[in-house]
Amino acid sequence: MKFNLSLLLFAISLITFSQETKPSEDIINSEEVSFALVERVPIYKGCNEDMDNKGLKECFNDKINSHIAENFNIKVAEKLNLPDETMVKISVFFKISTTGKIVDIKARAPYPELEAEAIRTINLVPELKPGFIDGKPVKVPYYLPITFKVDNPKPSKNDKFPVFRSCDETLSYEALKECTTNKIKDYIKVSINYELADKLFPLDKSTQFLVSFTINKKGKAEQITAKAHKKEMAAEAINVLKRMPKFKSPGYKNGKPVDTKMQILMTIFF
Structure with missing residues (x-):
């Protein structure tokens, strides 16, 4: 790095x-x-x-x-x-x-x-x-x-990005990263409380929040934090990620499982 x-x-x-x-x-x-x-x-x-x-x-x-x-x-x-x-x-x-x-x-x-x-x-x-x-x-x-x-340097052949449930494990590192990131975004979109968002931002049609978390060596999300325009929205984002299912596989570096940090900026429309 x-x-x-x-x-x-x-x-x-x-x-x-x-x-x-x-x-x-x-x-x-x-x-x-x-x-x-x-x-x-x-x-x-x-x-x-x-x-x-x-x-x-x-x-x-x-x-x-x-x-x-x-x-x-x-x-x-x-x-x-x-x-x-x-x-x-x-x-x-x-x-x-x-x-x-x-x-x-x-x-x-x-x-x-x-x-x-x-x-x-x-x-x-x-x-x-x-x-x-x-x-x-x-x-x-x-x-x-x-x-x-x-x-970050380019990953080696033995490196692998964490695999979300519906992603193909045989994909390349970059393709897996894209798939996993998109699947997490899809999960957040279907899991977030839109009624809460509408209540918190009655004059808006959308809002953004930034989530940061780590996929640990066992494929589970931890150390979850969020930044939003309202603390209630940040708390909701954290709760959604806490319920996220365990990953099919954690990240690997040099053939060994590693903790992988992720950060995603979300925009939701309501």
């Missing part, structure tokens, strides 16, 4: 402030000052301290990008067996303390494994020089989105 890793630093890109800009009294008296407004930004190890704020921001940007690229263990994502072409975003939040330490690290991602890996990676950032306002060190909050796209 290959990933195109793209790192974006929200606090740095597209924002330029002059060192001569004088901060307001409210900012000076605040316990925290944003990266965009701090008079002297935190300095990453290896950056030239003689640079102005703009240069230090750019250096910080380059250094933390390089740090993530070198230290983020992409194998954690590979083990999740994510669907091809999936765009994954990990939102990381942390603060640079008045002593230059990284503290209060938090991460949000579709999977807890990715959150844990992002936090582990940020914990490896070397101690920084803190940000300053009016000659005094201040705590600086920071937001770092990490995004990557899943690009």
